[in-house]
Amino acid sequence: MSYKTGETYHGFTLLRIEELTDIHSTGYHFRHDQSGAELVYLVNADPNKVFSITFRTPPWDNTGLPHILEHSVLCGSRKFPVKEPFVELIKGSLNTFLNAMTYPDKTIYPVASMNPKDFMNLMDVYMDAVLYPQIDKVPEIFYQEGWHYHLEKPEDSLTINGVVYNEMLGAFSTAESVLYRRSKQLLFPDSPYAWESGGTPDEIPLLTYEKFIQFHKTYYHPSNSRIFIYGDGDMDVHLSFLNHEYLIHFTAINPDSDIRVPMTFTRTKVAVETYSLPVGENPDGKSYLSLHYGCGQNLSPKESMERSILMHYLMNTPGSPLKNRLREASLGQDVFGSYESDMLSPYMSLIVKHSSPDKEDEFETIVRETLEELRDGGLDRRQLEASLNIAEFKTREGDFGSMPTGLIYNQAMMNSWLYDGDPFEYLKFDTAFKEIRESLKTDRFHRLIDEIFLNNPHTLKLRLDPEPGLSERKIRALSESLQKRKESMDPDELQSVVENTRKLIERQNTPDSPEDLATIPSLSREDIQKKARTFPVKEIPWNSGKILTHPAETKGIQYANFFFDLSAVPEELLPVAGLLSDLLGQLSTEKRSYTDLSNDLLFYTGGFSVNTSALLPVQNPDDFLPKLTVSLRYLSTFTDKALDLAGEILTQTRFDEKKRIHDLIREIRSDAEINLINSGHSFAAGQVNAALKHFGKFEEITNGYDFYTWIADLDTHFEERYDALKKDLEGLIKNIFRKETLIPALTGEKDDIKTFTKHLKAFESRLNSGALPVQTWELPLNPPNRGFYTPGDVNYVVFGTYLPEDIMQFSGKYHVLRHLLSLDYLWNRVRVQGGAYGAFCAFSRNGRILFSSYRDPKLGKTLETYRMIPDYLSRFDADEQFMTNIIIGTIARQDTPLSVSQEGDMAFIRHLRGLTDEMIQEEREDILSCTAEDIRKFADILKMAVSQGIHCTFGSEKAVKEEKELFSEIKYALK
DSSP, X not given: OOOOTTOEETTEEEEEEXXXXXXXXXXXXXXXTTTOOEEEEEEOSOSSEEXXXXXXXXXXXXXXXXXXXXXXXXXXXXXXXXXXXXXXXXXXXXEEEEOOEEOSSEEEEEEEESSHHHHHHHHHHHHHHHHSBSTTTOHHHHHHHTOEEEOSSTTSOOEEEOHHHHHHHHHTSSHHHHHHHHHHHHHSTTSGGGSOTTOOTTTGGGOOHHHHHHHHHHHOSGGGEEEEEEESSOHHHHHHHHHHHTGGGOOOOOOOOOOOOOOOOSSOEEEEEEEEEOTTOOOTTOEEEEEEEEOOSSOOHHHHHHHHHHHHXXXXXXXXXXXXXXXXXXXXXEEEEEEEOXXXXXXXXXXXXXXXXXXXXXXXXXXXXXXXXXXXXXXXXXXXXXXXXXXXXXHHHOOOTTSOHHHHHHHHHHHHHTTTSOTTGGGOHHHHHHHHHHHTTTTHHHHHHIIIIITOSOEEEEEEEEEETHHHHHHHHHHHHHHHHHHHXXXXXXXXXXXXXXXXXXXXXXOOOHHHHTTSOOOOGGGSOSSOOOOOOEEEEETTEEEEEEEOOOTTEEEEEEEEEOTTXXXXXXXXXXXXXXXXXXXXXXXXXXXXXXXXXXXXXXXXXXXXXXXXXXXXXXXXXXXXXXXXEEEGGGHHHHHHHHHHHHHHBOOOOHHHHHHHHHHHHHHHHHHHHHOHHHHHHHHHHHHHOHHHHHHHHHHSHHHHHHHHHHHHTHHHHHHHHHHHHHHHHHHHSBGGGOEEEEEEOHHHHHHHHHHHHHHHHTSBOSOOOOOOOOOOOOOSSEEEEESOSSBEEEEEEEOOHHHHOOOTHHHHHHHHIIIIIHIIIIIIITOOSEEEEEEOTTSEEEEEEESBSOSHHHHHHHHTHXXXXXXXXXXXXXXXXXXXXXXXXXXXXXXXXXXXXXXXXXXXXXOOHHHHHHHHHHHHTOOHHHHHHHHHHHHHHHHHOEEEEEXXXXXXXXXXXXXXXXXXXXX
16 A cells, blocks of 8 residues: 555555665654544554554652552553453563563553454553543552551551552662662752652652652653554554544543653753662772763754763763773772653763762862863863774674563654654664764764763762661651551541451452453464474584584674683682683773773774683483683674684783782672662572572572672782682683683574675684593572571562472473463462562473562562462363463463573573474473363372472561571671
8 A cells, every 4th residue: 555645544644754774664654633642654665563552641749650650550441451461461471571661751562463353452451541441430559559557457567559650769779779769869860860750668658649649640641652662563454443442532642641851951960869779788899980971952963963972982881981090090889871861851870889978089089180181182082982993793693582572663763753753753863873974083982071071060969878778768758657646547537447457368369250251352373373382403514523513694893702711720710710700801901901901802802701600411311511601792794813812811811910800809799789679589499499409509609699798708808819810810810711612603694604604614723722621519509598688678489399390391391381380370479469570480491490479579478379279270170261361361471572692591591402393392282282171180280399499588677587597607798
């Protein structure tokens, strides 16, 4: 069908057509005449279709209105009155993406699918959810997702619960999150950015149900929306559907949602805030020093890219001049910078972690003097160009992992479209990159330094000081406040709270009726691809070994992996091998300084990384394969230079840069401490594995919590341990990087493989040769049932075990069980009723069974919920449609689209583990044939698992200590 500007199609007037060659799409910009909705359709050949509807949602206060509404509209609607349409879709859809996200000034509801019928279903459910939610008819949705007073019996203690409330307790658990959130609010007062769109735990309970409903009526109107569709779908069908099913029923209004940000500073604003440390922890040297700079408004793509490139040059590479100057001054444990661009008024931040108030002036002086030097002629053009190169490489490569490409473009468009700008502006990056490359020949970046940093009145100087016991005092004050609130209630009000709690629990425990469930659009098993995806690997004989290759169309990019065996490393040096993987590429070599090395890596590659892992052979998972993997991506035209750089790093890295190594160790420690609080479930799972299996212990001491404790101790005693560390690192590169243990692997096109093989010989010639004896490792297991407390206010509760192969009898049906438990039992018991942000489980071929919660207000109750799983399974029953939906959802997870590099990585790992295409196909057939009876049969297996399982929690001090009887030992997680 031919479309013309000015013509109307199903109520949509076509405003503009544009060929968007940079993203291989044709863009159509429409406005719906009656409702006022804007729509952009990007037509291209991508089968992974994306739909989203975005609303401008400037917050009114810190009660989390936009965030709570984002959760709540997905809890039932006019056409789909089930309690959780969102979850029902995940259970039984072939979606490749399904989520909702709250930003500081917008809320976006995106879905994606490769199946045309499924795509229409997803679009229907999401449109009905945002425009016709049940929130005004079912107040329990607000109580569940936002907050409520929880009181099951009059004699109980009054508490506060709610999914978003608990989520934000976790979000504010780290000093870094407090710093970032407060800096935005202080930098942009008298604007929507002065409020926390996610909500602060202190103020979420101030939100009333009436204000919640009013916010939806104000902003969730088509006139305030931006609708986006991407891919190879039928545009005429989609326009007709949106018009007739939804938009024709609305009349255009003025939503008054404009984002206004006055830039009114005449001089630097100075502020001091606090964050919590546990009682008894020494606060000395735990302050954060920071400078934040407003970067203007309504930036063009070129202007935004310039600022991103400048921050990368200044702070985000091993050779970054400002970062290194700050490091040299030893101001704190770590220094880092960021550029926040997903808002009308972007800003830059420079931060020193774990410093002292008396170093604040020195920090500001070093920043100013360094930037003045750079402005006045000290900019390294080649280093700037290297930062430009990596930005351009990643943009053109388009490797967004599991995120649909269309969603990435949708998010980029919002940088202009949300603020009434050109929706296509941020999709034309080729011109911007060319202009920036030309500007490197001028003084453009010198002037930017002056404009953004040195002569910018819109600057914030923010210090964040530690306050031991702050969190505990808040918890105590909240408890006292709730007690007083309860005491102030008359009998009728008290009974009303009990009744509201009862109604909420009743709604949560009442299954959806078959009639309501039948409203959710579904697919049939005929819609499922019966054949599993394959990721072929071809072995090419090479010297005395082999090269693994995965053929793929890669846009002229090669993805190389080099697998090295770690079996000859002495056990006491395994943590050093973990450290080595973090240091390689960050230090000078015998040929280049670390600055020059960084520049060359950015010039000639799209990324260099090293990691350790334990690969588990399918036939004997206890006999694990300890590997160190070097990963490299680069343009095929730079194969020789990329492999030369990699070989140089692996064999000629210098370990005599004492201060540089210490700085990097402190940075590794800093990053781990942030992750301990934000991703405690990963560390808890590692502890469970290390208490059960030797390969789990290997992973713990090379990159888990045990590795963190080793790094922290090394940092503390660095001076006395450096000489030995230097000797160990120098010995390890000779021990590990040997010709005999190398397995090279390449994802690329046919000609790429020839080029790779040609230059691989020179790479291999740098490696040491000669076989080394395999070491015997004891790898003593960790104690079970450990409790670690952090400065956070929520818990990550993990329970797991390993069953013998003859008991586990792994099959593809375990994938169905995982999907069912995660989205039915655990979702309802841990998230909906318990208030956690998430809960999930895992089952593996090696006998692993694992259950985990995320940002969970509960601890012992969650463990008890895990132990009740066998009872749920023994009573499980489901009709054919329910099982079909669960199977479809399970297949969707198996078939999630992967980037080219991800496909290659999966192909090689499967090959090294001995996981064949036939095994994967057998798993798929197991999934497709799974019945309710098969699910019930898991009850006895899970009963054995929960009877012998162990657990670990990373959580709040209050929760861990109050339930101390659950743990064999309790420790403060941070060192």
